[in-house]
Amino acid sequence: LAKTTQPISMDSYEGQEVNITCSHNNIATNDYITWYQQFPSQGPRFIIQGYKTKVTNEVASLFIPADRKSSTLSLPRVSLSDTAVYYCLVGDIRGTDKLIFGTGTRLQVFP
Amino acid sequence: DVKVTQSSRYLVKRTGEKVFLECVQDMDHENMFWYRQDPGLGLRLIYFSYDVKMKEKGDIPEGYSVSREKKERFSLILESASTNQTSMYLCASSQAGTSGYEQYFGPGTRLTVT
Numbered sequence: 001l002a003k004t005t006q007p008i009s010m011d012s013y014e015g016q017e018v019n020i021t022c023s024h025n026n027i028a029t030n031d032y033i034t035w036y037q038q039f040p041s042q043g044p045r046f047i048i049q050g051y052k053t054k055v056t057n058e059v060a061s062l063f064i065p066a067d068r069k070s071s072t073l074s075l076p077r078v079s080l081s082d083t084a085v086y087y088c089l090v091g092d093i094r095g096t097d098k099l100i101f102g103t104g105t106r107l108q109v110f111p
Numbered sequence: 112d113v114k115v116t117q118s119s120r121y122l123v124k125r126t127g128e129k130v131f132l133e134c135v136q137d138m139d140h141e142n143m144f145w146y147r148q149d150p151g152l153g154l155r156l157i158y159f160s161y162d163v164k165m166k167e168k169g170d171i172p173e174g175y176s177v178s179r180e181k182k183e184r185f186s187l188i189l190e191s192a193s194t195n196q197t198s199m200y201l202c203a204s205s206q207a208g209t210s211g212y213e214q215y216f217g218p219g220t221r222l223t224v225t
Contacts (some may be wrong), residue, residue, distance in 0.1 A: 032212055034212045034213075036214075041219070042216075042218065042219075043115075043201050043203065043216025043217055043218060043219055044154070044201075044214075044216055045216070046212075046213040046214065046215075049212045049213065087153070087154075089212075099156070099212070099214070100156070100170070101146070101153050101154035101155070101156075102153050103151065103152065103153035104153055
């Protein structure tokens with residue numbers, strides 16, 4: 001199983017771009033990279049998923065370098081409502097592997 | 112909208128009781144999951160199921176069992192509840208294949224075992 005390492009916490013201010021990097025040195029060929037967001041007292045919510053290069057949706061961008069040993073979630077112009085815990089997951093759900101959530105990165109956005 | 116519902120938001124049980132946590136999803140998803148979440152430990156996978164009557168152990172299956180008799184329903188069973196099973200329990204579902212990375216979570220059940 002590919003283990004991930006993320007910063008425990010990050011602080012930002014409204015309107016700034018936030019980049020959260022996740023390290024996954026032993027990622028396997030079939031593994032995908034997925035990011036989730038969790039607010040207090042709620043279940044996690046899917047943000048974005050990628051395999052390589054760059055993926056963008058209406059919420060975030062995901063940057064994956066060629067060696068795939070890390071990935072960066074980019075949140076453009078954060079607001080107070082982006083204060084949450086962000087999880088980086090690596091795995092191949094089609095196989096016997098499972099998605100491992102880990103402890104995530106607690107992002108605090110200040111006014 | 113995908114809806115994943117869990118039978119209770121809060122539950123208080125006594126040590127040694129048999130506890131059933133029910134989860135129902137309405138989107139015909141193949142995959143269903145049970146996690147527990149504890150402060151400082153993140154979400155940990157207990158069991159998951161890729162199909163009716165199919166189940167696989169996650170990272171912390173000890174003390175738990177599951178049942179999936181119908182596609183939409185996935186039950187978590189604590190055979191004999193213990194205080195160290197006090198936790199937030201989260202159910203999730205997802206489609207098969209690469210779409211399965213997008214899991215939909217229920218609101219959670221906060222279980223207290225006294």
